[in-house]
Amino acid sequence: MALELKNTSLKELAKLYDYISMCTHCGNCKYGYEWGKTANFAAMLCVQGDKYHFDSYRGSRGKSAIAKGLLSNKLQWSDAVSHVLFTCTGCGACQQMCETDIKPYILRMFEALRYEAWKQNVAIPEGIKKWSSTIGVNRNPYLEKHENRLDWLPSSIRSSLPKKAEYIYFAGCTASYRQKNVALATVKLLQKLKVDFTVSEDEWCCASPLLRTGQYDLAKEFVEHNKSLPDKYGASGFITTCAGCYRTLSRDYKMDPPEGYTDKFGKMEGVKVIHTIQLIEEMLNKGEIEFTGSFNNTVTYHDPCHLGRHAEVYEAPRNVLKAIPGVNLVEMYRNRKFSYCCGAGGGVRGGFADYSLETSAKRVREAESTGASVLTSTCPFCWRNLTDAIEMTKSPLKMVDIVEILEPIVKRK
Amino acid sequence: MEKILLNFERGTTQILYMSVRYLILKFEGEKLARGNKEILAKLEQIVGQEYVSNEEANLIPYSWDLTWAEPRMPDYVVMPKTVTEIQRILRLANHQKIPVIPYVNATNIGGLCVPEEGGIIMDLKRMDQIIKIDPETCYAVIEPGVSHAQLSAALKATNPQWEGVEFSKGFEFGWGVHPASASVLAMAINHGIGHLNGRLGINSQLLSSMEVVLPTAEVVKIGSCAYSDSWHSFLPLPRMDGLFTGWMGTTGIVTKLGLWIFPIRPYRDVLTIAAASAKDITKYMVHWRHYSLCDEVTAVSWWLAQIPITFPYKDKPKDAPEFFSYTVISGWTEEELEYKRKMWKKVVQEEKARGTQLIDFEYPEEAKRGRTELPSRIVGSTKNYSKSCGGGLAWPGTFAPCKSWPILYEKWKEIYIRHGLSPATRFTDYQGAHYGMLRCMTPFDKRKPESVKAARDAMVECVRAGIPLGMLPYKPPVEYMNELNAAADAGYVYLMTKIKDMLDPNNIMNPGKLGVR
Numbered sequence: 001m002a003l004e005l006k007n008t009s010l011k012e013l014a015k016l017y018d019y020i021s022m023c024t025h026c027g028n029c030k031y032g033y034e035w036g037k038t039a040n041f042a043a044m045l046c047v048q049g050d051k052y053h054f055d056s057y058r059g060s061r062g063k064s065a066i067a068k069g070l071l072s073n074k075l076q077w078s079d080a081v082s083h084v085l086f087t088c089t090g091c092g093a094c095q096q097m098c099e100t101d102i103k104p105y106i107l108r109m110f111e112a113l114r115y116e117a118w119k120q121n122v123a124i125p126e127g128i129k130k131w132s133s134t135i136g137v138n139r140n141p142y143l144e145k146h147e148n149r150l151d152w153l154p155s156s157i158r159s160s161l162p163k164k165a166e167y168i169y170f171a172g173c174t175a176s177y178r179q180k181n182v183a184l185a186t187v188k189l190l191q192k193l194k195v196d197f198t199v200s201e202d203e204w205c206c207a208s209p210l211l212r213t214g215q216y217d218l219a220k221e222f223v224e225h226n227k228s229l230p231d232k233y234g235a236s237g238f239i240t241t242c243a244g245c246y247r248t249l250s251r252d253y254k255m256d257p258p259e260g261y262t263d264k265f266g267k268m269e270g271v272k273v274i275h276t277i278q279l280i281e282e283m284l285n286k287g288e289i290e291f292t293g294s295f296n297n298t299v300t301y302h303d304p305c306h307l308g309r310h311a312e313v314y315e316a317p318r319n320v321l322k323a324i325p326g327v328n329l330v331e332m333y334r335n336r337k338f339s340y341c342c343g344a345g346g347g348v349r350g351g352f353a354d355y356s357l358e359t360s361a362k363r364v365r366e367a368e369s370t371g372a373s374v375l376t377s378t379c380p381f382c383w384r385n386l387t388d389a390i391e392m393t394k395s396p397l398k399m400v401d402i403v404e405i406l407e408p409i410v411k412r413k
Numbered sequence: 414m415e416k417i418l419l420n421f422e423r424g425t426t427q428i429l430y431m432s433v434r435y436l437i438l439k440f441e442g443e444k445l446a447r448g449n450k451e452i453l454a455k456l457e458q459i460v461g462q463e464y465v466s467n468e469e470a471n472l473i474p475y476s477w478d479l480t481w482a483e484p485r486m487p488d489y490v491v492m493p494k495t496v497t498e499i500q501r502i503l504r505l506a507n508h509q510k511i512p513v514i515p516y517v518n519a520t521n522i523g524g525l526c527v528p529e530e531g532g533i534i535m536d537l538k539r540m541d542q543i544i545k546i547d548p549e550t551c552y553a554v555i556e557p558g559v560s561h562a563q564l565s566a567a568l569k570a571t572n573p574q575w576e577g578v579e580f581s582k583g584f585e586f587g588w589g590v591h592p593a594s595a596s597v598l599a600m601a602i603n604h605g606i607g608h609l610n611g612r613l614g615i616n617s618q619l620l621s622s623m624e625v626v627l628p629t630a631e632v633v634k635i636g637s638c639a640y641s642d643s644w645h646s647f648l649p650l651p652r653m654d655g656l657f658t659g660w661m662g663t664t665g666i667v668t669k670l671g672l673w674i675f676p677i678r679p680y681r682d683v684l685t686i687a688a689a690s691a692k693d694i695t696k697y698m699v700h701w702r703h704y705s706l707c708d709e710v711t712a713v714s715w716w717l718a719q720i721p722i723t724f725p726y727k728d729k730p731k732d733a734p735e736f737f738s739y740t741v742i743s744g745w746t747e748e749e750l751e752y753k754r755k756m757w758k759k760v761v762q763e764e765k766a767r768g769t770q771l772i773d774f775e776y777p778e779e780a781k782r783g784r785t786e787l788p789s790r791i792v793g794s795t796k797n798y799s800k801s802c803g804g805g806l807a808w809p810g811t812f813a814p815c816k817s818w819p820i821l822y823e824k825w826k827e828i829y830i831r832h833g834l835s836p837a838t839r840f841t842d843y844q845g846a847h848y849g850m851l852r853c854m855t856p857f858d859k860r861k862p863e864s865v866k867a868a869r870d871a872m873v874e875c876v877r878a879g880i881p882l883g884m885l886p887y888k889p890p891v892e893y894m895n896e897l898n899a900a901a902d903a904g905y906v907y908l909m910t911k912i913k914d915m916l917d918p919n920n921i922m923n924p925g926k927l928g929v930r
Binding site for chain 1: 567786
């Protein structure tokens with residue numbers, strides 16, 4: 001039996017064929033597992049497989065089978081193919097588990113499959129189609145007007161921000177239009193800590209939703225626009241509070257394939273990208289932060305996939321939480337590289353709202369099982385989905401971003 | 414004369430049977446095909462809409478596996494959760510004469526879950542409960558969907574005890590070098606191997622009771638569980654479990670399995686050595702396992718020791734040993750471990766003294782850890798085999814008398830090199846002097862038909878060469894079964910066919926895999 005490359009019209013996918021072929025079909029990707037002298041972990045990590053069960057949905061093995069099938073003409077495009085492709089949150093758990101040589105290319109393969117899907121006569125989720133049709137004008141996937149992007153920022157703060165600064169705070173679409181609490185807490189925190197930053201008057205979506213859903217062509221102008229911002233503001237870096245923006249700016253804008261998209265959009269060079277939590281950790285380590293109060297709660301931390309598995313930032317948020325007076329940090333069973341996605345990523349929240357919420361409810365139940373009263377994270381998109389699940393399940397948990405915990409109780413030393 | 418007649422009878426019957434079956438399938442194909450809404454609706458009625466699919470997007474991952482087995486599309490995939498649902502599916506399948514292929518992860522080595530004649534893939538992954546772990550009688554009862562990951566984590570967290578007094582920390586089963594997502598049950602009933610083979614035998618020797626749904630949908634219990642809620646032993650009853658072990662899912666669906674579990678010994682070490690030839694390493698292994706002091710003793714050829722295995726074939730450097738061997742020893746105290754080390758050294762010294770060409774060799778720490786921290790997603794990942802690109806991996810995996818190892822190795826080596834493949838061979842002893850594993854890990858390029866053909870041809874030739882020397886392939890693909898059947902005692906094939914016919918009169922269970930039905 002041979003799986004020859006026959007369908008070269010699928011150009012983006014065909015480019016990856018040599019790597020896709022390295023999936024041996026072993027199935028390591030289907031389940032989270034580690035056992036060693038100090039480890040004894042076993043749990044389901046693939047949210048898509050947890051919901052839809054068929055092997056096509058579970059881990060990367062099914063998707064690589066679909067890719068191989070399409071490229072060898074053993075499988076034709078259909079709505080069912082599209083459903084498998086677009087119900088993946090791109091959480092990276094399968095990539096984490098994979099030990100074969102397709103590993104670094106798994107997420108790129110998913111996105112290339114979606115890129116090809118857009119060109120076929122198959123059902124793309126309506127929710128994704130809707131925001132995709134307006135993002136070129138609105139510059140955000142929330143169908144909101146671009147000119148309202150900075151409405152979250154009180155004029156008093158806005159007027160106090162410098163024209164030139166070391167950092168640009170890149171709020172991202174979710175914090176700008178939905179979780180304004182996170183954006184506001186961030187700028188207040190940065191001001192308290194006397195960080196040299198400003199906010200761009202013309203920030204566009206970082207392009208994460210476009211890249212994650214395979215819309216490379218649309219993404220191009222977004223990447224090019226945002227790349228030009230540091231020069232405009234004399235900045236040497238971006239600060240983000242959104243894990244998705246962090247992943248996109250630090251990986252897709254800056255790294256060569258398969259981690260990033262410099263092959264398509266060129267490389268953003270000489271610009272530092274830092275998540276707020278990394279900045280705080282750095283300042284704590286330097287002794288630059290003084291706590292003026294405490295946060296007396298048992299807290300559990302949810303690793304956003306885009307900050308955790310995608311960028312391997314696991315310890316910074318924990319170190320910061322541990323440093324906060326009064327915080328009793330407890331871990332969920334599935335944490336760090338073995339975290340369980342909130343269910344929002346990869347276009348899933350927009351495309352399949354019920355399934356997305358069902359997934360976040362599972363995560364909320366896991367958080368409850370720790371005995372924590374507060375669920376925290378470092379991503380406004382996770383914040384939204386987990387908060388919706390908390391409300392839906394009437395969970396006693398309270399959702400707060402770490403910047404919201406910090407902002408009222410810190411000052412610069 | 415009797416054998417000739419039986420063979421004649423068998424051949425004629427088989428031809429007649431295959432012809433009739435072909436005609437039935439041809440005419441009924443349309444009726445059974447995946448577009449049949451009536452069958453789909455009935456399956457949905459049984460398990461619920463979300464657990465059935467006839468969409469090609471959902472069927473394609475079930476159409477092939479790691480190996481060169483020819484891909485075949487199933488017509489439906491269905492995921493039952495209960496024994497009752499399995500019964501109802503089988504009744505439907507019998508009524509409609511649709512093949513049913515039991516499936517969990519398809520990480521066997523010979524296309525066992527590839528549906529030769531289409532039909533229903535019965536994906537059992539939702540039946541994933543560890544029903545019981547008895548830390549006093551030392552057995553566990555599991556469903557088919559329980560993975561090695563799940564069971565190993567649960568066993569590690571359970572302590573051997575009696576009336577609440579704990580003796581030590583954790584249990585283990587025979588963990589093989591396969592992905593941790595693989596099914597423990599499927600591996601065990603198909604004679605899978607594990608890391609305790611040298612001490613305890615292969616995993617199917619560690620089973621204690623089972624519940625089976627017969628192809629005709631009756632539920633039966635076998636072993637002590639047939640009489641009480643205790644799943645501790647098949648003995649002293651007639652060994653009816655043999656009707657369902659090694660049959661590759663062609664005689665029924667095992668829905669619950671009792672298996673013996675073993676306390677984890679806290680002290681463990683890996684001792685390594687190399688040898689100039691297959692003959693030398695076999696001498697050493699046979700001598701060492703004579704004392705029954707190790708959990709495992711394995712040897713790998715130079716080609717299998719390479720990461721990745723060289724593909725295509727390249728010559729071994731002249732000064733490199735032909736074989737490398739590791740043995741895992743364990744104990745309850747450091748003294749016990751030290752005694753085993755001393756005995757091992759004694760064996761090595763004695764062998765060297767009598768001219769066996771053993772070469773002192775220390776494995777890297779990571780490689781040693783890979784042998785003591787199983788199941789491991791790294792060891793079981795096929796990582797070492799995929800770098801050559803193309804993703805194909807198969808092996809002639811066989812049980813063979815140890816004295817055949819060196820002879821067969823030389824034969825296999827010639828065959829492999831002729832086909833441009835590396836003779837990445839492994840010998841492993843199974844519990845004493847009786848038999849052991851002989852196999853050859855074979856990466857190949859699935860993107861190229863000629864590479865697939867070379868791998869298949871080489872492996873079938875190896876099997877053909879080995880059968881007269883006592884070698885028997887395990888989890889055999891259809892091509893190996895054909896070789897086996899051609900060489901088998903006629904009475905053996907007759908009985909196998911008769912049992913299959915008795916249990917599965919409509920031949921719905923994974924048809925085509927036995928080469929006789």
